[in-house]
Amino acid sequence: MLARLLLWSILLGLTLAGGLMAHKNGKLAAWDLWFKEWMSGEDQAYSGVRFEVDLVDRINFVRMGARQPLLKMDIELETWLESEFPTMALDDVNALTRIVQDKMPRYLQVSVCTASGPSLRALLDQFHDFSQKTAPEMTHLACALRRSAGGLVTHALLIVGQRLEDFSPEAITASDQEAFFSTCPHCQHPHIVRVSRAQNSLGLECPQCRRTYAVVAADEAGRYRFVNEFLTGYAPPAIFAKDDSRVHELFTIWAAVHANCVYTKDPGSKKESTDAWQTSLDTQRKGRGDCEDSAIFLCDWLLSRGFQARVALGRYGDMGGHAWVVVKVDDKEYLLESTEGRPDPSNPPLVSRVGSRYVPEIMFDRFALYVHSTPGQGWKGDYWSGKVWTRLEPRSLLSRIQSHVAKDQEGKTSSAASHEVRPARREPGLAPFVELEGIPQDAAVWQMPLPQGQEKLGGKPRH
Structure with a gap:
């Protein structure tokens, strides 16, 4: 009896030792897998x-x-x-x-x-x-x-x-989607924006801070770009006398634009849509264009000659949207109409004299867009103040688009059966591309303001 008990003890010890060695060497993985599957009813190999x-x-x-x-x-x-x-x-x-x-x-x-x-x-x-x-x-x-x-x-x-795709002019051009994702560079608020493709010129406004931070427009081929990119560096082969003053050169360029750009409303444009925009070269080749086309033509040439100039989009009185050019020379500010009147060096259009009814919403040069620093602020005629205008580089906007992280919400863990819900839809109209009042639209006949008693010279109607 004692011998039999000793034999069984030896066999049991050997079995345990072998099992321990096999487990240590991973030989029992299959048995472990089988045991776990048997306990849970799940295929453990199915990850x-x-x-x-x-x-x-x-x-x-x-x-x-x-x-x-x-x-x-x-x-x-x-x-x-x-x-x-x-x-x-x-x-x-x-x-x-x-x-x-x-x-x-x-x-x-x-x-x-x-x-x-x-x-x-x-x-x-x-x-x-x-x-x-x-x-x-x-x-x-x-x-x-x-x-x-x-x-x-x-x-x-x-x-x-x-x-949604990140907002960019290229994305609008390449995609047939109406909604895009963007982040406001002013307040960093992430939001969804919607594009109205009936509008060739669109301003993007943040739904939270209500400030404009991008304006895009389509050319005649339907390709969208930031509006400042219509200023392409136009520099015609013009020759100016070395002894000309800067003001005389300014009036010479202004007169040349008037002589080579007949005001013409975009052919075939519909009342419910804004028109396509032209580059300076397009306008020169055609010899015609509307207010923003001729303003771009004039401003681009002035910038190439080293002038401090900007295209302004806004309103003239109660006549609707309009586009014009502002130039700063020797601390004097000039407001240049590219569609009306005839440049008269003896009667320079100083902002302080002719600019009272002009209300700019947005301005741009080749590199930047200028928007009001405070939404709804009253206009006091200052085109260059850093307190009035915020400078934005549209291309830097694209690098600021990022995923928004809201405040964490706590939840309690509990078991649940299978559930299903209908898709929850966000209304992109909460943060739309809006047609800014400052972007040229149809308006009544507009005339260059002149001193009392002076006859109007060679004006063309602007619609």
């Missing part, structure tokens, strides 16, 4: 990564059949979701949708679906109905997984959304 791949494939397979664009994984959204999902409450999907929209303002609309189950394969089946009806305009998705406290249930959150 979270494989689950996401299969889920995306299922959704895109349906979209391929419907000839819809395939959804892409959004790394930014995925990263945020991985950090936030462990503490998210899943019992209110509408609240989840609002959180996603607040955290990810780049998305025009999102659709959220949650599911819970004992295994990843079970979760995949729960997402079947949702994957059959994603909206055609959706572009990206992200998914996150977490285990319940006991480890017996897996929770999943799937987000499908329409991610």
Whole structure:
């Protein structure tokens, strides 16, 4: 009896030693996997990564059949979701949708679906109905997984959304989309903006601080650009006498623009749309243009000759939108009309004398846009003050566009069954491209203001 007990003890010791050695060398991995599968009812070889791949494939397979664009994984959204999902409450999907929209303002609309189950394969089946009806305009998705406290249930959150492109003139030109994502350079507020393609000239205003920070316009080919980029560096081969004063040279250029640019409204323009813009070279070749075309023509030439000049977009009295040029020479400010009158050196159009009814909304030169520093501020006739005008370089705007991070919202973790909600849509009209009053539109006949008793010389109507 004692011998038999000793034998069994030796065999048991050898078995334990062998098992310990096998476990140390990884020989029992298959047994561990089998045990975990037996306890949880889940295939342990089926990983979270494989689950996401299969889920995306299922959704895109349906979209391929419907000839819809395939959804892409959004790394930014995925990263945020991985950090936030462990503490998210899943019992209110509408609240989840609002959180996603607040955290990810780049998305025009999102659709959220949650599911819970004992295994990843079970979760995949729960997402079947949702994957059959994603909206055609959706572009990206992200998914996150977490285990319940006991480890017996897996929770999943799937987000499908329409991610917007960053705003830029090139994006407007290349895309048929109406909504874009932008960030205000004044107050850093991220927002969605909408483009009205019936308008060839558009001003972008922040919905929070109400300040304009970009103006774009389309040329005759339909290509959008920032308005200052219409000042292309025009420098015709003109020769000026060496002994000419700067003021005389100013009037010579002004007169040449008048002689070579007949005021003409854009042919075929509709009342509900603004017209296409021209570069200086376009205007010279055609010999015609409307107020902003001739103002660009005049300002571009003056800048090439070293003058301190800007194109101003704004209002003249109650006659509607208009465009003109302001120039500063020897501390004197001149207001030049490019469509009216005839330059008269004996009667220089000083801003202090003729500028009382001109109200500029926006100005620009080749490199920058100038907007009011304070929205709605009264106009006192100062075209050059840094206190009145804020200088913006439009191209630097593009580098400021970034993802917005709102304040963190807390949530309590709880179990949830499968939920589904209709896509929540943001109204991009809250932050639209607005047609600024200062951008030229149809208006009544406009005339150059002249001193009392002096006859008007050679005027042309401006509409």
